[in-house]
Structure formats: C-alpha cells, structure tokens
Amino acid sequence: MNRIITYIKHNKIKSATLAVLLIVYYFSLPKQLFKDPTTTVITSSNNELLGAQIAKDGQWRFPQNDSIPEKFKTCIVQFEDEYFYKHPGFNPISIFKALRENLKSGGIKRGGSTITQQVIRLSRKGQSRTYLEKIKEIILASRLELRESKNKILSYYSSNAPFGGNVVGLDAASWRYFNRDASQLSWAESATLAVLPNAPSLIYPGKNQEKLLKKRDRLLTKLLINQIIDSLTYKLSIAESLPQKPYRLPQIAPHLLQKASHTNHGERIRTTIDVKLQERVNHIVKSHYNQLSQNEIYNAAVLVLDVKTRQVLAYVGNTPTDKVHQKDVDIIDKPRSTGSILKPFLYAAMLDAGDLLPHTLVTDVPTQFGSYNPENFNKTYDGAIPASRALSRSLNVPAVRMLQDFGLDRFHHYLKTLQLKDLKYNANHYGLSLILGGAESNLWDLCKSYAALSSTLNHFSETSSEYFTNEFCEPTFLASETIDFGDKTRDKTLFDAASIYLTYESLKEVNRPESDESWEFFDGSKQIAWKTGTSFGFRDAWAIGSTKDYVVGVWVGNADGEGRPGLVGVQTAAPILFDVFDLLPNSNWFSKPFDEMQEIDVCTLSGHRASPNCDAIEQKFIQVSGLKTTPCPYHILIHVDKNESFQVNSSCEDLGNITHKSWFVLPPLMAYYYKTKNPFYKPLPKFRSDCIGSNTVSMAFIYPKENNAIFLPKDFDGKTNDLVLKIAHSKPESTLFWYLDNTFIASTKDIHDLAIIPKQGAHIITVVDEFGNEAKRKITISE
Template sequence: MKLSEVVWAWRRRRWLRWLLSAVGISCTACAVAWTLLPVVAFDNPISTALLARDGQLLGASIAADGQWRFGEPDSVPRKFRVALTLFEDRRFEHHVGVDPTALGRAIWQNLKARDVVSGGSTITMQVARMACGNRPRTVVQKLWEIALALKLDQACSKEKILRMWAGHAPFGGNVVGLEAASWRYFGCHPHSLSWAQAATLAVLPNAPALIHPGRNREKLLTKRDRLLDRLHDEGHLDSLSCSLAKRESLPDRPCPLPQLTPHLLARYGPASAQKWEQQGGLGLVHTAVDAHVQVQATEVVSRHIEQLRGNGIHNAAALIIAIDSGDIVGYVGNHFDPADNEHAAWVDIIRAPRSTGSILKPLLYASMLESGEILPAQLVPDIPTRIGGFAPVNHSGTYDGAVPAREVLARSLNVPAVWMLHAHGTYHFIDRLRKLGITTLTRPPDQYGLALILGGSEATLWDVVNVYASLARCVNLNDTSGNLCLSPGVCFATLEAMTDASRPGAKHQWRQFTSSEHIAWKTGTSQGYRDAWAIGVTPRYAVGVWVGNATGEGRPGLTGHQAAAPILFELFDLLDGCGWFIEPCEDMAALEVCKHSGMRCGRDCVATETLRVPLSAYPGQTCSYCRLVHCDANRTWRVHADCASISDMVALPWFALPSVIETYYRRVNPDYRPLPPFRSDCQDCIDEPFEPAMACIYPPDGGMVYVPTELDGKVGRVVFEAIHHRPSARVFWHLDDAYCGCTQETHQIELSPTAGEHLLTLVDDAGAEIRRSFGVLAGDAH
C-alpha cells in the first residue's frame, strides 16, 4: 500500500471518528435538552366558582388579576370539542403536537402574501403559546412553541390538552376559559350549550379582541355560521338542525353571574387580599347544594325579613343538611341585599357565635338519659328556685309545681331545665357538648354556671344543626359504636320528645306552626330578645334558622316561635317528605313506671304504665312520691298508731308531692288528691317522716328582696308566702324577733322590711318552726 493511501485511510478514519463524536454529542445534547424541556403549565390566578349538585353555577369571585377565569374543566363537552377541532385543528387526534401539513400550508401562504396571514398552530401549540404569555410572534418564538408542543403531546393525553386549552383560552374582555365564557355569555353550563352556542365559543378565541360579542357582530356571525356549515358538511348536523342553529341570536352582552350563595362563596375565599394574591382562588368547587332549594330558601328568608323589618329585625340565616351524607343542601348565610350597607348583610351568621337561648335543652335531656339520671316521663320540679345567686324564671312567669322531663323540652321551661342541669352537673354537660361538636365552649365550665342551659353560652348555627343532624344519623344508622357519645335509643327518645305530637296543645300555641311533615323541633330565645333560633329534624334533613340583628340589638317579639319557627316550617315544605324514624329496638327496653311520677314503679305506686325507654336510662330511679298512707276506716282522716288501733287503720297507696311542689302542682292539675288531714286527736303527736308540714315559698333562703320606695317616701310593702299541709293550721310570722301577725288557710302577709339583712321566723300552732335569712334592697319608686 502506498504511503498516500495509508495517510488517506488514517485521515478518513479520523474524520469518521469526529463525525461519530459530533453525532453522539449532538444526540446527547438533544436528549438532555428534551429531558430538560419543561411541560408547560399555567400559574395564572383563578376565580372561585361554586357549582350546585346538578352543575348549576351558584356564584363566583373574580380572579386576582381581574379576570373571570374558572380554571380547567373536568371534561370538554362533545359539541364544543367537535366544533373546536374542526375550526382550529382537524387533525388534532392524530398528530404529535405539531401538524407538518398545516405548518407547510401556513409558510406557503405567508410567503405568497408576504405577510403573516396564517399561523398553522395546532391546539397543542396554542396551549404552549398561552402558557408562555402570548409573546410576540417571531420565528424563534414559533420554534420554541413547536418544541413545547411536542413535549406536551408526549407528556399529556389529548383530553388533558383540550382541557388546558378550554381552561385558559381568551374569550374576549376579561373572560378566560370555556366555563367562564359559557356562564358569562349564555348563562348555562358548558355541557348545556347548543350547537350554535358551541360554534360561537369555538371561533371566538381566534380573535377575541377583534370580534368580542357586542362589537363586530357581523364578523362573529359570519364565522359562526361558516363553522356550522362545516359541521353540517362533516355530518355532525343535519340540514334542519343547521338551519335552526343559524337562527339563534348572538349574546348581546355578558350575563351577570348568579349570586345564590354569596356567604358560602366567601367561605372558600381568602382570609385577606394578601392571601388571595399568594394563593389565588380554588377554581371550580363542586358542592351538594340543591340550586332549586337554595333559590327558594333564599326567597323564604328574604320575604320574612321584609316583614320583620318593621320591628327593626334585619338579619336571618338558614342551614339545611342532608342527614345520611352530611351534605349542605341549602346555605343562606344571611339575608343578602348588596345595596344594604347598614345592616351587616355580608356577615355570615351561620358561622357566627350567638347566644344559644334554650336550643341546648334537648341535648341536656339526651345527656341525662345517656347517664341514666332521668326517665322521659319523670317529674322535674317547677317551683320558684334559687341556687346560689341564680334565680331562673319561666317565660310565662308561672310555675306548674312539677312537669315530666320530656315536657320540659316541649314547653321550653326554664326552671325545670336548671334543676336538670344542677343534678347533671355543668362540667359533665359541657364535656358532652364538646364531644357532640359544639366548638365555641372555650371557657372553663365554672364560668358558665347554670345559666348555660338558658343561653349563658354561645354556639354557631353550623355547630348546632350538625349536632342535631348527628342525632338523627345515629338513629338512621343504628350506630351503637359510641362514636357520637350518645346511643341510638337516647337519640331516638330525644327526637321523640321534640316532636310536635308530644307538645301541649293550644294552651301554649305551638300547633299554629304545625307542618304536614312529622318533625322533631325546638326553638330558642336569648336573653334580651337578641337571638331567635329554630331547629328541626326529620330522618332525611336537619334544618336550622336564626333570626335577629348581626349587631346584637334586641327587639321585642324576637322569639324563636314567633320569628324563627315560621321560616323553619316553610323550609321543610320545600324538602322531600319522608316517614318517621324507626325505633332502634335493640337499644330500647320496656319499663313499668309510675303513671304519676314517671319514675320506675315502686311497690306503693298508685297506678303504673309501661313505656319504652333507652337501655342507658334503664331501670332508673324508683318512685319516691308514692307511699302508704294510714287512714281511719272511713278513709277520711289520717291516723297513726299513737291515736288509733292498728285494726282500725286502712293502708292506702298515695301519690303525694312535697309541700312547695304540691302548692303549684294542684293549680294546673285539678285531679291531684292532696293527703287527707290528720284527725284532730292525732295532731298533737304527729310524727311525719315524709317532709315538714310547713314550707316557706317566699322569700328564698339567703336571697335578696327588692322593696320599692313609695311616692310619699315611705318604704313599700312586699308579700311573703308560706304553705301548710293542714288547711286549718295557724302560722305565726316574726320579722327579726318582732311579731308581725297570724295567718290561716292562705298563708300570705305583707311586710315592709327596711334595707339590710333580716331574719324571718314562722311558727305553726303545733310548734314547728322555719327560719329564713334574706337581704333587702330598697329602691326609689321613680
């Protein structure tokens, strides 16, 4: 081999090595570049848009940059997808992000016209362009978009690319994305678009600044109709459908977005403008709100507030929750009037802590049943009461002596409820409320005291309705796991006690709000008539209503059953009816109870009945009001062994209440039989172990008495009262050891004690004595 040939061969091999190296380096660089090439993504701020259960728009907030941008839809409607791909990129399903045929045609058209008349961009390239911020069209930019499109097509599905386009394409003005455009221009969900509407939105992003709806309508109409003809030619529309679609008018101007749930929308918004700029909105938020119920519930609340405004009541809220799912069906955060800047229309009352009034009484009843401390029909004292420095009174200002525990709920009696809480314990009850879901009880229990059950605490409508919904859910699911901290039997008994059927009749005017639906319900009124509540429960729904003023201003007549209950029952009329709860038989038991006291039947009970009670309350306390009473043979007088022979005695079972309770109980229960008096020869040696024969009703021991000053400057008079089992007994009254007088039959006396501390002493004709210490606050008659 010649030297020249050797040199040539060597040089050729070296050239090949360089070529192979260059190719390798280029391939490596391309692979690295491809790997490092980003997949386009969007970081534009988006709006928050709430959708109802059926997809209807409930409300939306504008994005931080002033655009109506709802983000990427869950899916692209078929009509819009067909119209878009036919107009923008007919080979979208088959190319790899770039359409060489379209690019070649665009280059030829641009060269021929010596201007940019066609871009040749695919939908994928348009997504890349939008993600880059729609930069000026240059060759370098176009090459960059091609690379990004190739990468995007390789990384994402065609469906995902379409959703990205539909979420970020400009539709004119400040409307961005298919969802926002559909609601702004046509007032409907994208999946409800007609062919004409879908074609209009498909051509609009091609030049949104030039052919915005409302301007250049002829150009927009021409483009839309041309696309409809192409849809007809491709077989997507028949001739009649195409002709009818062309007759549809274009939108005149953007539609105002609905504001059906402004307060619920605000819950999904940022806590501050700074947070909004950092995090943006949430895009499309799917809720379980029933749009039809929401519209009607808002109308009901607004109509009632219009009527209540004459009394200076300006705010109301309502919450409707589905029992089984816990979904929010209706959310009226407040009576909403955008033009009302004086009455806090923007305040979401549902989440605002308000005084509870009596709305927690059923939960106390349930807690005592769960702890086995009471039975549904058990009598609870309803008498003038003072515990420590707390002296509750009933709304009516009257007392019944004793009422069944379940009737305490039906009539919302304050004094028996305080007795129940005193027996149950404030610490125990607050612990139970916290476990049930009341989140506003943040203070130590001793700061609430017994006033807790009468509105001495705050709760939100959200917490309260959810707690009552959980009671119903426990019964529906028959959940015995204890997750609720109440058993199904207790929940069932509590709801039964809340039904209208177990409430008094016209005397207490509860039936004027009856509904055709069987509903467990409770009202509440806070101190000073500031908050009116009404809560109702069925096996399917829990509904809560609050009425009042967001400022806390009280108004006369602002009570639960006058202001809130009518709204409650109108809301239930909007909902699907259903039957009543099925009794959780395995968590209930039959118990024989005293027909008079409601306690577990004792051996001396006069009459008994069998009731179904929760297992946790079984068997309950034995009746302490029924006992054997010894009478003479004629059963007219009471006797005892010291004044009559045993053979002449008759032992009778008798329902006898303590003296103070009996005094008030007899007034509303005329069939009550008081104990017969002792025979005259037996009174000198009475040994009555049951209770003292005499009791002082007023003043309370250790209490304060207000004595006004009369117009003439003299100290006014106050009526003190006592009772005695013997109608003929005489009672001698002494004030600070000074004799004041004697009473018989009706033991009332008017006295004029001066300001300061005093001691009242009562002595009957048998020598029994009662002492009461009390203080006097003197006041001006003016």
C-alpha cells in the first residue's frame, strides 16, 4: 500500500491519466443498453400469450426477457460463441484469426465477434464496421462482462437479435415462425432460430430454404458430435421441415390488449385472464354474432369478473365483425344508455332506506308526470303489483313512480357513490327518465357495481357481520395487483347486506329466455341474480348476472347507435349471459344476512307490515330498516250481512246478524287494472238499499291523462274517430254526469265510458257523481 502511495506521489501525471481512463472505462457503458420501442404483450394468468401489439417502429420486438430456454441457449452458444463462458467479453484467438483472414482477402470476410461483442454492436446500431469500431466494441464488451452475468448477456442477445423481416428477438421469432412459445421449441426449431441472426437478410423463412437448412443441419451435427443430443434426437431433428412463412400472432383478447397498451405500452403484462374461458367466450360471442348480424346487429361485448378477487377472467370487447361495423372499438368502457339495468339499485336503495318492504304493493296504472309519459314494455298495467315482482318483470311505470316517491336527488346520490363515471350531470338533467335509460353508463362500471354488491354479501357472512370500507373498488386485469378491500367496519358501505340479499332474491326470479323457461325445475341449475335492460329506440340490450362467485355482463347493439327491431335485452343479451354462465362452475346461493334482518308479520295480499285488519298473515324476514314502514293501508274492517253480499249497519240489520269482515280495498284506478289480472279480487260490497248512510266514494280518470295532447285520426271515408273517455268509480252503480268546458254532455251508469268528438284546441273535462264528488282533466285536441 505504501508503495502505491509513493508511486502516485512520484508519478502524478501518469496516476491522474490512469484514474481518468478508469473513470472513463467505468462510465463508458450506458446504463440502459437498448432503448428501442417494444411490442406490448399480454399473457394469461398462467403466462400463455393472449396477444401482442406491434412496436411503434413497426417491429415485432418483445420486451426484454431474462428467461432463455436451455435448448436455444445451448444452440446459440454452440453456433455463435463456443467459448462464451470462458472469455472476458472478447476472444483474442478468434480476433487474430479473423484479422489474418481479412488481411489476406483484402476485405472483411470474418468478424471474430463474441456474443458479448454482438450485444454491444446491436446496441450501437448504425455504426460502420471499421477496425476502430471493433476496438470500441471490445472495450465496451469487457465492461459489460464486468457489469452483467453471462445469462444476462445472453438475454440481451436473444431479446434484440434480428430474425429476419421485422422480427426482433427470440420471443417474437418463436411465435412468428413456429406459432408457440420459445420454451416449447424442439431442438430443430431452436437450431433454426439460432442460425437466423447470423444472416437474417439473406436467410428468411420461406426463402433461401437450402442455405437455411444447411446452416441448421450443420449446427445439429455439431450438437451430436459434442454429445449434446443423441443420435435418435438428431435423426428426428434433421427430418423436421423449416418454417415457410410467418404466423399471425395470437389475438385472443384484442380489446384487452388495447386497454392494457394505454397504460402499459411496450411492456409484457401478465393478466388475470383465464385463457380457456376467454377462448370459449370468444366462441359464444362469435356464434351469437352470426345470428344477430342477420338482423343487422353487429356488436356485442362480454365481461366476466371474479367476485372474491375482483379480477377480470374474460374480456371480449366486441364481435369479430368488420371495420365498417367498428370491430376495433372496445365497447366495454364506452357509455351507452342504461335502459332498465339501474332498477335493482333503486329497489335496493328503497329497501335500505326503509321506504319499502320486498313485496309491498306498488302502483302500476297509466301515469303522466308533466310531459313525461312512461309506459310498460308490453303496454299493459297490473294496477298494483308487489315491488319484487315489478323488479323481476322490469315494469317501467312502477319504477318511475317509485323513483318519484323515493326522490330523484336521493337516488342520484346513491348512483354517484357507485362511481359510475358516465353519470356526469346533476339529477335534474336526467329527470325521472333516469331509471329507464335516461342516463348512460358502461359495462365495466355496471359489472363493477354488481360485483361490489355480491362481495358485500360474501364479506358480511364471512367476517361476523362486518363490511369493508373499499368494497366499491375498481376490478383489475393485472395479475400483479391484489385488490385492497379496505378496513373492516360495522357501518355499511352503501347498501346494507339485507337490502342487497332481498334485491338478489327478486332478481333470481326473473324469467329466463325461452329456451330456459323451466330452469328452476332442473336439479343443479345455477341460481343467478340477473337483470336485463333495453334502451329507448332498441339501441342497447343489456344483461348482467351474479352468483356468489362470478359476475357476467353482456351488452348487445350497434356501436354507431343504430336501433334495430328485436334488440331487446331478454332476447339478445340474456342468451349470451346464460351461455357464459354455463361455462362457469356452480355456486352456492348467498347466505341470508340474519344480523341485518328481522322476522315479522307481513300482510299476504299487500306485502306491508300486517295491520290488525289483515286476515292473511305470513312470517317474513325483512331488512331491519323496514320496521319503520307503515302498516297495511288496504285492509279495512266493514260490516256485512250473513251472506257477505251487502254492507249493513244497525239502521237496517240486527246486531246479531251483522258480521265484522276484513276487506282488501284498492283505490279505484288501481282496482280497475288490478282486477283484470286478479280475477279473485272482490270489490267492496254495496250498502243494502234499506240502510242509512254509505261508505266513502272516490273516482279517478283512466283516460285521458292529465294535460294530454291527443290526435284524433280519420277513417278512410274522412270521418273523425271518437275520443273515448274512461273513469273508475268505487261505486260503479252510481250515476256520473259529464261536462265538456262546463257544458253538460251526457251521464253514465255502471259502465263509465263515454265517446265524444271535441273540437281542436284546449278543453276541460269535468265529471260529477251523484254524491257531489268531482274530477277534472285538461286535454288538447290536435289535428
């Protein structure tokens, strides 16, 4: 040590020069050797290639891969650099032999470069091949040997060597020339790829087959001589044919590849996709597309989520249509009209808030809110229907009336908490049409929301009745990510578990497509909570379903928004939904969240909490918040004669002959439609004629609706059709008096229908019954 210090003191210039040279040598090698753009590559959960997107410079250049198959590693070392594991980055003997041969020939006939030197040359692309450049390569190669392991240097070479055309690197070459992963290549295939970088422009698969074959077979012979392969392997290898032309890379999940490239461009991405499931879902979508396209319906999308991990298991962004019909558009994250797909969230919100019990009767009659006139899909009405059945049948009028009762702003708040990113405006912008497709959302967000509801139920039953703070989180398609559901809490995240469970119980009863009409009678059939939706103008068809383990979402339509007859959720999207669920394992049904429920007496007919007047009562589990709902308002106590034919009182009947009877009575307009679907509904008996006093009467217009603009068509003979006025009265036998603009026009009894032909313009229709009760309607007649 003292000698070194003494030497430096006496040779300062030399020492400084040496120090500078060492520093220059140390920093001579760039930290990142290769900066070329790379292909975006996605693989399945078990690392099978799903697809790749060509690099920005038009090259198939997969990202750096440090894992090199042993066969290729052996072949490339034997062919390019037999002393690779022994030299320090350059081989003096090879350099001397190359120099001697080049001097004799008067040109560059032999390179003498090691694999390490070739890595340096590849990284310094564009440099002329001169002796000065060769010296630089030697210096940089030795520096690379000091910095990296031999395996790392081999990985640099295999990932960046040219393999002909626009194919760079072993991984891309393996797929382009042999349609399989490099780890699955045979000895002959590995040898073929090992000789290609030596002269990629001269030897290209499908061309110069004889030269390529000779090079490959010479390498295989060398492997035999060096006892790396046995004679049988050698014979089988030389019998293998050469690749004739490049294969197309797999495109099993092309739209997921697009999505991944936006955030992870040029990277190798291991996804959560189950490749077998993805391929089978692709097949289902293609099969349905072949049928749907006959009706000029060209696009569809399917998303499958694992509820427990929130991972994407299958991602089909579109059908295999053509560019004219926008096959490259990823529909999964595009905003589309929601149709009825948001109805379960309203039902759950009303249960959660304690505004409703699962089977409470809700009103289903012709309804108008200002200029907004919602209608049921089948144009019929039930008068009154249990809320759960209104949801399972996806009736529009009850849904709009429920939203009106619940509050538009209140429901809008729930939807914003679901983080539906396409819900961009305030509640008043959407109005009551919000529940029927007035808003837009996308398949990703909707599936995410249904998965969050299912996961809430799972976690509640698994964690001693607790919730998680981050339940409504984003799903992931990245295998490297693990979803953090947040901290446990006793407080609900959005909906309580009971409200979700009761919502799912209703959705489980939705009628399946025609081919599955009797699904509930088959042993082992899947229990699925599912909902369809159809947007206005038949532009969007939805179907989303959930089991305890999986959520499947389907959208069908045209990417350009063109509507088509028959583009209905239950007819087009639901069959795809159930075909996909048939691929998935059966799941047990959700556990009942007893800690959020209470068993009470419920009126069998009305679905309300039972009142003292209810004569048919069932024990039902309801959500705890439902305890504050009102008791049954439809059962009243009346006094009838022994035959229950008439109402009586003490003025006309002895007290001993009077029977006290509970009677189910609906308001007139509800009753008018209810009895058409419920033939056993018995209207309130009349008072016997000899009795003094009467029950309260009420009446309501059936048609026309309030502020209705009416067009009266003409027959072929030019005669204007009648306007038929209809009214419901609690005592149909009463006489009603009709007025048009305060002018008496007619009276009716028993059947309260009246045909008139009013003049063009605004009118007021007034109806007065014999008890003095009055009803009015404003209408406008147009031509």
